[in-house]
Amino acid sequence: LRVKGDARALVDAGKELPLSIATRGDERFALVFSGGEALRDAVNADGDTDTSAVSKPAIEVLNEVLTDDFAGIAIDHASTPHSAILPRQLLERALVDLDPELAVKTLLLGARDAATPAAVAGVLVSAPLWLAARTTESGDMGIAEVHTEDGTRYIEVFSHPLELIALGRGDEPVQITGPQLGAALRSDDGITGVIVDPAGPWISLTRTDLAPVLALDAP
Known part of the structure; x- marks a missing residue:
């Protein structure tokens, strides 16, 4: 100031x-x-x-x-x-909707090393999270995923609904908890992991990185 x-x-x-x-x-x-x-x-x-x-x-x-x-x-x-x-x-x-601790964003903005993926996964356990919901061709509501050329699938996860709105795709933010994210991952073994805040700075986490989230009790 x-x-x-x-x-x-x-x-x-x-x-x-x-x-x-x-x-x-x-x-x-x-x-x-x-x-x-x-x-x-x-x-x-x-x-x-x-x-x-x-x-x-x-x-x-x-x-x-x-x-x-x-x-x-x-x-x-x-x-x-x-x-x-x-x-x-x-x-x-x-x-x-702001996380007063800014737990996810602080890690994404900071210097990164081999321990960063585990650190981000650790805060996903309790930090406020949102998914991107969109209407499918059949008219049903689905959760947005990223599909790479080699066939891997990632769920997009956002630390704030404005992170989703910044993409300009028209998706609706849906708030979830860490246990709900873990349940979603356990329900589909074909999901490789998650991409956090894809508008950037972003990070991709594999199922191995997400072990603390996968271990959470179902909601």
């Missing part, structure tokens, strides 16, 4: 931090930044050097934005074309 003045001095004085905002008509958007480079772009764009930076957890920032009357957030607004505006309605939808 970009603050007008010296953020540390303002906090020590018990004053509120005057956050940088952008306006569009009568709407106000909180300016947020992904890092120091994006903040530097903003300073270079407007020349206001009497500002400072405050880092806060993303979820805390979004909750603060929604507590106020902001119309949304503008991310890295001066870093065109690498900027975005997220409206209030989207932020509200994101927080409704």
Whole structure:
């Protein structure tokens, strides 16, 4: 977050931090930044050097934005074309279904090694999960799968319904639990494994990786 003045001095004085905002008509958007480079772009764009930076957890920032009357957030607004505006309605939808621990996404965004598949499988046991439901040619509702050229089959699993919507396929998100995922895998030995958050960053997990999920008691 970009603050007008010296953020540390303002906090020590018990004053509120005057956050940088952008306006569009009568709407106000909180300016947020992904890092120091994006903040530097903003300073270079407007020349206001009497500002400072405050880092806060993303979820805390979004909750603060929604507590106020902001119309949304503008991310890295001066870093065109690498900027975005997220409206209030989207932020509200994101927080409704959000895993407060961000367990799956934290692992997918982090550095990976040989232990990563087992770590992701371990959090699938208890993390909120969604599948992609779609209507088949016969009119029945089915669960979306990925079929590779060699005939292997993977169930698509999502850590948040917006991860599915980002694919733009029109599928419906259906929430499931770890035990339900395990039951689905046990019911069809032809399923090779799962692909988690295929919109990216993603990971594929085999049945061997998914041993903790397969061992869960049926719901």
